[in-house]
Amino acid sequence: MxxxxxxxxxxxxxxxxxxxxxxxxxxxxxxxxxxxxxxxxxxxxxxxxxxxxxxxxxxxxxxxxxxxxxxxxxxxxxxxxxxxxxxxxxxxxxxxxxxxxxxxxxxxxxxxxxxxxxxxxxxxxxxxxxxxxxxxxxxxxxxxxxxxxxxxxxxxxxxxxxxxxxxxxxxxxxxxxxxxxxxxxxxxxxxxxxxxxxxxxxxxxxxxxxxxxxxxxxxxxxxxxxxxxxxxxxxxxxxxxxxxxxxxxxxxxxxxxxDATLEGTNMALTQLDYDVTFDHRFSQLSYTDNGGGMAANPVSLRSDAKLGYTKATDTYLYADSARSISTSFAPTDKVVSESNSALTVYKMTGTDGITYKLSLNKPGAGNPTITLTYASFGHWERAQSAGADRIDRWFAYGLRTNGFQIPTGTGTFSGIIRGTAALMNGGQTYSLSGTSSFAMDFGAGTFTGSLNPIGTSLANGATRDFGTFAFDRGAIDIDAGLSADIVGGGKYLGFFEGALYGPKATEVGGTFGMQTENTDNGQTPSANAALLNGVIVGTRTGN
Missing domain, CATH: 2.40.160.90 (Porin)
Known part of the structure; x- marks a missing residue:
């Protein structure tokens, strides 16, 4: 001027x-x-x-x-x-x-x-x-x-x-x-x-x-x-x-x-400078908790929910409006005895008298399990006494790759599995770990890969290898979303839904739900058949 x-x-x-x-x-x-x-x-x-x-x-x-x-x-x-x-x-x-x-x-x-x-x-x-x-x-x-x-x-x-x-x-x-x-x-x-x-x-x-x-x-x-x-x-x-x-x-x-009135965008999960709401698709296992790691009537579900973060109060809000779920977790709700270098664990009691638990993976190099900057995962639970209904929900969230940032060429990713499993006919429940892999063809908008979930019985501590399953019909959409069928023995067993994360699509995350036996034709599942629900997160390892 x-x-x-x-x-x-x-x-x-x-x-x-x-x-x-x-x-x-x-x-x-x-x-x-x-x-x-x-x-x-x-x-x-x-x-x-x-x-x-x-x-x-x-x-x-x-x-x-x-x-x-x-x-x-x-x-x-x-x-x-x-x-x-x-x-x-x-x-x-x-x-x-x-x-x-x-x-x-x-x-x-x-x-x-x-x-x-x-x-x-x-x-x-x-x-x-x-x-x-x-x-x-x-x-x-x-x-x-x-x-x-x-x-x-x-x-x-x-x-x-x-x-x-x-x-x-x-x-x-x-x-x-x-x-x-x-x-x-x-x-x-x-x-x-x-x-x-x-x-x-x-x-x-x-x-x-x-x-x-x-x-x-x-x-x-x-x-x-x-x-x-x-x-x-x-x-x-x-x-x-x-x-x-x-x-x-x-x-x-x-x-x-x-313009100081604008709402900024967080650049990494390692430093959340602004309020943010992470939309996600969750994978849920609900069942009657009989105590001692035993369950009845397991049911699998997938749907939408939100994880919100408020900077001023350092508080997380987990909300699912379709199911009237709204739980808030403040710093005073942290459970020190259950938190560690890999997870931060919160517990709160709602106005309904029910205890809710939120476990969030810690981003950054200090996590001994996996180093993530843009993707992460969480575990939300409605925990009640034996004989009551229990909701066990897993979700991936983070700073998603913008559709314009999807790279060209190919890329390989390796990751970890976390989740929950229950026998389909009732019986033992399991905590899930394991590994996964992805081979992305960014140009074609497709991917393949596999997951190998490992269960630890919550009833007796025994380990169960559920097997290796493949991703089929893997698709990358224009907004960096991922979807695939999970198959075993050539038959459909479940789903994977996720996304690419980070400005260069360097990380991957998503949820899965599956059963170990195909029952499309009305077959009665065997005594060992199980429902598996959980989350996969991983990092790019090569081209």
Whole structure:
């Protein structure tokens, strides 16, 4: 803000172009990429000169027109090749008016014999944060707005909003939100999509760059680069570019300012800085507890529930609204005698007089059983006296891989099993341990693998190897969800439901429910047949 002096601004920019026809065929020769650009302001002539991709244009006060937007100023030149330059106005409030950062776009259109050649060059510029003053600790939350253009059967405008979170300590940032494509001639919305960007910050330099993606029913991939603006990184600006597999392209800019009202995203389970609710699918075994590790009438169930965490009180809430379950576990509910370096155990008594127990796996390198950063698991129990109904529920939760972050190629994972089992005809119950493995084909969206559950009898302490079972029809969905049948001897025995976790899909977690014998045709299970319910968590071990 204020009176500008002559200056050539540092900036981040992109270039997009394409050829369009009157018959509205798909864009021809669509191109989009980040690019080098020069934006220079001359205080004497009050003019801007833009140079990029071998082209130069100068825009003076004589070229000013009414922009039609309170947030933008616009210059126009009409001729054989018509040009316009739009720049955001300075200000302290509003989606596109900022004190330190500005955005702009230079457009060129040549129309001849019904053929339109169009170029679009968006950029951000302004009073950038000095390299030494870019924060290197803490977190920054920014509300962001996006402006751009998209080449489909014609050039269309794009507008969006969302938030950006900068992890200054670890030098990374992410941004996500909504990005809409609009026909400016009719005002009609062509599509509404979601965008996601991830970037690494340069060490010691005010700059970040990384991958940028969008999906509005069609998947776009690309890149973005930007920097922080203002004396203390109060604002942010970036240019982005996108391309789809069928040749559509898009490009634009992003502007944002810090906003303390935004709700941040936890970057790892080892440090929960923000309140969070983890949705999950659970696997449940309920039965009549006859005491002494013996049970009757076992029933298996799978469904949805939530694990919530409140930072201010360090409290967990386990809730299942469909079954009127809501239990809260505070630090005073920790059971020191049952907690250890692998698990934190809580117990509380509800208003119904029933005791509830929550056991949570501890993330981080201090866990001697498995080191997890993004995925974890829990065990929720309704514990009552002998002869009463018992509910035993397992669930996986964590910081799920964004669908845009699913890697290419293949990956192998190994993991552990935890769970509960009971004989189908009644009798002994077991605590489950064991191992599992996964072979992911990320490109094909499929996986195979196996699990080998081991039971320890709660009646007599004896160990039982239930066998090795395979994952069949394993599928990876576009949101990083996992599903598979569990089979043995070529027959269906149960299910696995889970997800990939972490920004690079480095961990896996999910729940399973199965029986050791197939009874699809009404067979009576043998005396040794068992129901198994539990959780699997694992880490990536190779390609």
């Amino acid at each position: 204020g009176i500008l002096k002559s200056e050539t601004f540092d900036n981040n920019a992109a270039n997009a172009s394409g050829r369009f026809y009157a018959d509205e065929r798909p864009v021809e020769n669509g191109q989009s990429a980040l690019g080098a650009l020069t934006i220079a302001y001359d205080a004497n002539s009050q003019s801007y000169t833009i140079t990029t991709a071998g082209r130069t244009g100068t825009f003076a006060p004589a070229n000013l027109v009414v922009s039609g937007s309170a947030d933008l100023i616009e210059f126009q030149k009409i001729g054989a090749t018509s040009e316009s330059l739009t720049l955001t106005k300075p200000g302290t409030t509003g989606a596109l008016t900022y004190k330190y950062v500005g955005g702009g776009a230079w457009e060129r259109a040549t129309l001849a014999s019904g053929v339109l050649d169009f170029t679009y060059d968006p950029f951000t510029y302004g009073a950038e944060t000095t390299d030494s003053l870019v924060p290197r600790s803490g977190t920054g939350l920014y509300a962001v707005s996006l402006v751009g253009a998209r080449a489909m059967e014609a050039p269309f405008a794009m507008a969006g909003s969302g938030q950006l979170q900068a992890d200054f300590l670890n030098g990374s940032l992410t941004s996500s939100g909504v990005l809409t494509s609009i026909d400016v001639d009719t005002g009609l919305i062509k599509s509404i999509g979601i965008f996601f960007g991830e970037a690494a910050m340069s060490s010691g330099v005010n700059n970040f760059s990384g991958n940028f993606s969008m999906d509005d029913g069609k998947r776009f991939t690309g890149s973005w680069s930007g920097r922080f603006y203002g004396p203390a990184a109060e604002e942010v600006g970036a240019a982005w570019s996108l391309r789809s597999a069928d040749g559509e392209v898009a490009a634009g800019y992003m502007l944002g300012r810090q």
